[in-house]
Amino acid sequence: MALLQISEPGESPEPHQARLAAGIDLGTTNSLVATVRNSIAVALPDAEGQVLLPSIVRYLADGQPEVGCAAQAMQAKDPKNTIASVKRFMGRGLKDAHAENTSYAFIDAPGMLQLRTVAGPKSPVEVSAEILKVLRRRAEESLGGELHGAVITVPAYFDDAQRQATKDAARLAGIHVLRLLNEPTAAAIAYGLDNAAEGIYAVYDLGGGTFDLSILRLSKGVFEVMATSGDASLGGDDFDHRLMCWIVDQARLAPLSDEDMRLLLARSRTAKEHLTAYDVAQISAKLGSGELVNLKLTRQVFQDMTQHLVTKTLSPTRKALRDAGLSVEEVKGVVMVGGATRMPHVQQAVGALFKQSPLNNLDPDKVVALGAAMQANALAGNRAEGDDWLLLDVIPLSLGLETMGGLVEKIIPRNSTIPVARAQEFTTFKDGQTAMSVQVVQGERELVSDCRALARFELRGIPPMVAGAARILVSFQVDADGLLAVSAREMSTGIEASVAVKPSYGLADEDITRMLRDSFDHAKDDVHTRALREQQVEGRRLLEATEAALAEDRGLLSPAESASIDTEISALAHALDCTDHRRIKSHVERVNKVTEDFAARRMDRSVKRALAGKNIENLSL
Amino acid sequence: MTLDINQNHFKLFGLTEGFRLPLDQLDQVYRRLQAEVHPDRFIHAGENERRMSMQWAMHVNEAYQTLKKPIKRTGYLLSLHGIDPKIETNTSMPHDFLVEQMEWREALEEAAALHDGARLSALEALLRKGMDGLYRDAEAEIDARHDYAAAALTFRKLMFLEKLGEEIHYAITELDD
Numbered sequence: 001m002a003l004l005q006i007s008e009p010g011e012s013p014e015p016h017q018a019r020l021a022a023g024i025d026l027g028t029t030n031s032l033v034a035t036v037r038n039s040i041a042v043a044l045p046d047a048e049g050q051v052l053l054p055s056i057v058r059y060l061a062d063g064q065p066e067v068g069c070a071a072q073a074m075q076a077k078d079p080k081n082t083i084a085s086v087k088r089f090m091g092r093g094l095k096d097a098h099a100e101n102t103s104y105a106f107i108d109a110p111g112m113l114q115l116r117t118v119a120g121p122k123s124p125v126e127v128s129a130e131i132l133k134v135l136r137r138r139a140e141e142s143l144g145g146e147l148h149g150a151v152i153t154v155p156a157y158f159d160d161a162q163r164q165a166t167k168d169a170a171r172l173a174g175i176h177v178l179r180l181l182n183e184p185t186a187a188a189i190a191y192g193l194d195n196a197a198e199g200i201y202a203v204y205d206l207g208g209g210t211f212d213l214s215i216l217r218l219s220k221g222v223f224e225v226m227a228t229s230g231d232a233s234l235g236g237d238d239f240d241h242r243l244m245c246w247i248v249d250q251a252r253l254a255p256l257s258d259e260d261m262r263l264l265l266a267r268s269r270t271a272k273e274h275l276t277a278y279d280v281a282q283i284s285a286k287l288g289s290g291e292l293v294n295l296k297l298t299r300q301v302f303q304d305m306t307q308h309l310v311t312k313t314l315s316p317t318r319k320a321l322r323d324a325g326l327s328v329e330e331v332k333g334v335v336m337v338g339g340a341t342r343m344p345h346v347q348q349a350v351g352a353l354f355k356q357s358p359l360n361n362l363d364p365d366k367v368v369a370l371g372a373a374m375q376a377n378a379l380a381g382n383r384a385e386g387d388d389w390l391l392l393d394v395i396p397l398s399l400g401l402e403t404m405g406g407l408v409e410k411i412i413p414r415n416s417t418i419p420v421a422r423a424q425e426f427t428t429f430k431d432g433q434t435a436m437s438v439q440v441v442q443g444e445r446e447l448v449s450d451c452r453a454l455a456r457f458e459l460r461g462i463p464p465m466v467a468g469a470a471r472i473l474v475s476f477q478v479d480a481d482g483l484l485a486v487s488a489r490e491m492s493t494g495i496e497a498s499v500a501v502k503p504s505y506g507l508a509d510e511d512i513t514r515m516l517r518d519s520f521d522h523a524k525d526d527v528h529t530r531a532l533r534e535q536q537v538e539g540r541r542l543l544e545a546t547e548a549a550l551a552e553d554r555g556l557l558s559p560a561e562s563a564s565i566d567t568e569i570s571a572l573a574h575a576l577d578c579t580d581h582r583r584i585k586s587h588v589e590r591v592n593k594v595t596e597d598f599a600a601r602r603m604d605r606s607v608k609r610a611l612a613g614k615n616i617e618n619l620s621l
Numbered sequence: 622m623t624l625d626i627n628q629n630h631f632k633l634f635g636l637t638e639g640f641r642l643p644l645d646q647l648d649q650v651y652r653r654l655q656a657e658v659h660p661d662r663f664i665h666a667g668e669n670e671r672r673m674s675m676q677w678a679m680h681v682n683e684a685y686q687t688l689k690k691p692i693k694r695t696g697y698l699l700s701l702h703g704i705d706p707k708i709e710t711n712t713s714m715p716h717d718f719l720v721e722q723m724e725w726r727e728a729l730e731e732a733a734a735l736h737d738g739a740r741l742s743a744l745e746a747l748l749r750k751g752m753d754g755l756y757r758d759a760e761a762e763i764d765a766r767h768d769y770a771a772a773a774l775t776f777r778k779l780m781f782l783e784k785l786g787e788e789i790h791y792a793i794t795e796l797d798d
Contacts, residue, residue, distance in 0.1 A: 179661070179664075315797045318797055319794055322793065322794070323623075323792070380664070381665055389662060390652065390655060417685075418683075420679055420682055421681075421683070446632050480660040541665060542667045542668070545666055548668070565717065594666060598669075603658070603673045603674070606657040606658060607657060609657060610650070610653040610654045610657040611654075
């Protein structure tokens with residue numbers, strides 16, 4: 001059976017089947033998956049009807065880990081093997097993970113820490129992948145087919161290492177990532193499309209472990225992020241923790257065991273949630289020693305002890321406004337996102353700063369996933385005519401290089417619209433210098449020691465010259481997922497070194513391959529079948545894309561060009577049935593080569609079309 | 622027949638070259654261009670088109686920022702006319718400009734040391750006024766008189782003020798943290 005129908009020249013291919021796409025909110029406390037059904041975004045429930053999956057994974061000595069409620073129920077009994085809030089450790093080393101006061105056994109691996117469990121050491125990437133696998137299965141069962149791809153959300157203030165770690169987790173869970181999407185941007189899409197909003201909006205997103213504040217301009221179907229700011233380690237968890245400390249203090253408890261700590265954290269969380277609707281909460285717990293804790297907590301006391309955490313969100317908020325060059329009066333609405341924004345004192349503080357009541361008409365736990373689902377649906381090519389929008393997002397933190405004396409030279413400033421490329425020339429500082437070390441950093445401070453080191457690489461083989469004579473061009477590229485690639489080239493010789501900014505946090509491609517091998521789901525796959533499958537997917541995708549392009553624009557080709565493209569694509573279509581991944585790969589390359597000019601002509605035509613303004617009606621909501 | 626990605630930014634946006642620009646039109650064309658070339662439109666395209674989409678989207682972003690920000694636009698117009706403003710080497714400035722600079726810097730240091738947010742904001746407003754004046758100069762020099770040598774001096778002054786503006790911005794942020 002032919003894998004794809006090749007249409008005749010001038011004939012449109014069959015209208016393609018809607019591709020199954022989902023949006024996944026991989027949260028600190030809860031995760032969920034949503035999809036667009038009959039043009040409406042819906043969050044998908046599990047068999048018990050629960051939409052929110054607690055982001056908790058419990059490892060067992062043998063067999064599949066438990067994920068979600070089952071794991072949550074065992075937190076206080078098995079605190080070492082039951083991992084909660086793993087998002088806080090994504091892309092983080094031990095010293096910057098705020099890993100103190102937790103019940104886990106950490107291993108300080110290079111770049112990213114690991115957790116020691118009964119099933120062996122686990123990287124936060126692997127733990128996150130377990131959560132993603134459950135959501136992927138849920139989506140596939142609900143949609144009745146294999147997931148074509150997903151949009152996965154990340155805090156806007158996540159740095160490069162945290163983003164890369166999230167993408168790796170998705171890959172480990174067998175999910176094709178259509179795009180990493182910033183959480184507040186996802187919320188803005190859901191809010192904006194639901195309300196046909198126009199104007200400048202702020203999104204205040206206080207999640208379980210992260211805080212983001214983004215300011216967007218919504219106009220005629222364009223969502224343009226003007227500025228983003230935040231705190232990658234501030235969230236609802238911190239309120240729970242503060243309350244737990246209060247309990248220990250009030251009840252005069254001895255230092256807690258891991259089990260008791262998890263128990264009291266869970267009780268703190270319940271009390272915090274209770275105080276959103278009620279003035280008083282009762283906190284009761286029976287500790288491992290048999291000691292009973294019984295305390296009464298008023299909303300006022302809770303607010304007083306956590307007010308400093310609320311205040312901590314306001315300076316990034318003001319910073320984003322300053323970066324966007326706006327006064328609060330220019331902000332039309334403030335969209336509240338994340339379960340922690342339900343707390344009344346958070347609502348009050350935001351209302352007071354923006355001099356208006358915040359917008360709470362979307363469920364703060366679901367809005368991110370719903371926006372991600374809308375974006376996934378659009379990216380998968382399922383959008384309906386006239387239902388078109390464009391998203392222009394930014395990088396949250398400046399990217400730069402270490403220069404002499406531990407100073408930072410910024411190459412791409414924060415809040416630059418992505419994708420973005422920037423290059424800068426540097427030179428040697430010693431006579432005869434033949435190598436140069438490039439340290440890539442992310443952050444706002446002038447000193448390297450105050451920024452986060454992303455990667456270090458060396459450019460070697462520079463011909464010996466007097467100091468200052470070599471011209472080394474360092475190029476930074478940030479793609480639409482917000483991920484950075486850096487390359488350096490000596491201009492007189494063309495010697496080049498480049499790095500995808502991945503290795504510094506510790507997960508090289510080999511690590512991913514190892515994890516894939518180790519993971520239960522892929523135990524039966526060997527390297528060959530995996531490579532074959534990946535090549536087939538790539539080949540099919542290319543075939544489909546080329547088919548669609550020909551159906552639209554065959555007119556841009558001469559008869560001879562047209563014929564040679566047809567020859568190559570049918571050769572690729574035949575090769576897809578074979579079992580040799582190298583053969584498919586070589587056909588993929590041949591199709592890419594033969595369609596290069598065609599692609600360039602189509603691109604030019606798109607640009608010209610934009611200039612002629614013919615496409616403007618597609619941009620209206 | 623192919624469009625040159627290195628063509629003049631003004632041509633890319635279909636605008637007449639000059640300091641004074643219809644910013645509404647710039648915004649509109651920018652959005653139309655991104656709507657066509659953004660990588661989100663090419664998720665399912667072949668490798669060639671995905672690569673070109675990324676290159677174009679980067680280029681359109683860069684060109685847009687260059688034209689949108691008046692200081693960058695000034696520098697770009699100079700480079701189009703073969704003028705190198707020699708920011709690093711040419712430090713000759715009119716005496717009164719330098720005196721004013723020194724006064725502003727002293728005011729910044731003083732206000733920052735005293736954690737005086739109100740004075741920092743006042744200084745920022747003053748600086749903005751100074752830059753607006755220089756932009757009026759640049760417009761007259763470039764659009765009316767085509768005197769690019771004079772515009773190069775104005776550009777160097779603007780770079781001074783821009784740097785000072787960043788430092789004020791930084792001091793205000795520090796104060797808030």
